[in-house]
């Protein structure tokens with residue numbers, strides 16, 4: 001039986017479409033600049049030969065790895081299912097020969113006769129729910145896979161219903177700030193994931209995940225290994241070198257964008273299920289993860305954190321704290337420095353992020369300064385143009401709530417470039433340089 005999958009592009013802050021990209025503004029690409037934002041997300045697709053041919057944009061185009069990915073996705077698809085909003089957008093812009101060349105089932109409340117297009121695409125309008133659409137799709141897929149084409153709402157319904165087998169995300173190093181989130185409304189603990197494969201392209205990182213069907217409680221975390229797991233290569237050299245004296249942030253983020261689970265408070269500093277974000281550092285640490293951590297700590301000479309991170313972390317970190325170097329806490333609360341054992345002194349800085357960075361630079365000497373979180377602090381340094389590098393350990397879990405790393409980030413003036421990525425079973429370690 002064919003698999004049920006989806007394959008979408010997503011911004012680093014979790015959106016699959018920018019604000020303003022809707023029917024009402026379809027003819028007004030300047031509205032919220034939606035078209036240029038969309039093009040940023042889709043840049044990797046536009047020049048590919050397969051895409052150009054399929055949308056009748058002309059001959060030529062690139063024929064490398066990205067082209068192969070697009071073509072394979074098309075070839076495996078026996079039929080697609082999409083939401084009515086995605087259909088309406090496409091109805092307007094697809095060429096007469098719509099680019100599917102298979103039956104397509106549209107989830108809608110509106111009864112409508114099938115709409116047949118030249119080239120083998122027929123749209124069927126399904127008014128009795130996602131399971132019926134899937135059943136009808138299976139009947140005509142002839143053993144091939146069924147693609148949930150989008151949008152986010154349709155994908156979310158199939159994910160929450162446990163009907164998706166696997167998915168791919170082309171993660172682009174862009175921020176939208178606002179728009180349609182891929183995982184907005186995901187039910188925590190319903191969907192467990194496993195990294196199957198990560199492919200690095202010049203413009204995006206292709207992330208492939210399998211959905212594990214028997215989800216276990218967070219207590220029983222060791223989930224069954226997928227037989228399709230690839231052998232993860234050890235490519236630390238691409239991670240190393242040449243970043244002494246830089247300002248770096250490093251943080252673990254769930255695939256739906258959270259750095260904690262819900263209900264953060266003193267005594268539950270990572271929120272409900274949030275400790276799973278750090279499994280790669282502890283229980284599930286591989287040799288590669290360990291080497292990445294060693295590298296981070298060896299290259300840094302001082303740490304800057306936010307007051308909320310300090311408040312929830314102080315007790316569990318204990319004495320000596322795990323930093324082993326000076327830590328500067330950005331806060332509104334003036335307080336005497338707090339010397340701890342093992343080389344850590346907590347210094348409280350009340351005159352802003354730049355002052356904290358200046359002190360940290362002086363303490364770090366020729367080593368890096370690590371902006372270690374939380375989200376609020378990292379966003380401020382990123383927005384102020386003070387970060388040289390952003391390291392995100394992308395964890396294959398969906399938390400459904402908590403502290404969001406890129407909440408309401410105004411993307412104006414922020415440009416990232418993919419530097420490297422390393423995959424381990426527990427995390428995809430992504431490194432971006434910030435373009436100055």
Ligand SMILES: NC(=O)c1ccc[n+]([C@@H]2O[C@H](COP(=O)([O-])OP(=O)(O)OC[C@H]3O[C@@H](n4cnc5c(N)ncnc54)[C@H](OP(=O)(O)O)[C@@H]3O)[C@@H](O)[C@H]2O)c1
Nearest residue numbers: 251252259269306307308309330331332373374375376377
């Ligand atoms: N997943 C991970 O890898 C990871 C890593 C680090 C942290 N975390 C989690 O992140 C959570 C905290 O993140 P968060 O975003 O909520 O908070 P945060 O960034 O740790 O701290 C924000 C707080 O710092 C102070 N502050 C920030 N900017 C300031 C400024 N310019 N001047 C003066 N004070 C300023 C303010 O506190 P005051 O007004 O009280 O001073 C502000 O409320 C914690 O639960 C922690 O466990 C997760």
